[in-house]
Amino acid sequence: AQSVAQPEDQVNVAEGNPLTVKCTYSVSGNPYLFWYVQYPNRGLQFLLKYITGDNLVKGSYGFEAEFNKSQTSFHLKKPSALVSDSALYFCAVRENSWGKLQFGAGTQVVVTP
């Protein structure tokens, strides 16, 4: 069975500082990993994905994520956070290309000026 965990309910960071949102996963097969962002009263927006290839994946809005197979992690990072990055971030995993897309519990990111 697959699972995905986001250990932090909330991450607080000052504008201009690096931002990291943690995600760990568990799958039997090859993991397909995704990050989504949800702004208030909006749907989820796709940020980036890891399917295969380079462990460092670059996505929208300056975000990137690093796939670490040995630690079964896929942490989201941004070198310099903006106040507008304040939102709810979801990590998701799909076991192989046709498994169901399962989401973590979400991490609220708060960026203060």
Next chain:
Amino acid sequence: DTAVSQTPKYLVTQMGNDKSIKCEQNLGHDTMYWYKQDSKKFLKIMFSYNNKELIINETVPNRFSPKSPDKAHLNLHINSLELGDSAVYFCASSRNRGGGNTEAFFGQGTRLTVV
């Protein structure tokens, strides 16, 4: 152009009523989903259809019945609504079940409030 559109955006109804939420995608995707987001923002998959065929049916009460008239539409009908059904329901679609381009695109959500 809206890629995945849901209607209505807000739905307030009384317990015991029957209601439907419609979803349409113009992305040419083969797979569509319904997710429920509860008050704690937890997202749980309910159903998934691939080319009008049901492929995922999670442990959802049988009061919830999805209908896919064609691969661009996946509607959700809910019978005998209960207070606990209050949530935000998201429709989503993805290109296909196989291959690498399997990220899902989400609609704006339907906020259902049962009173």
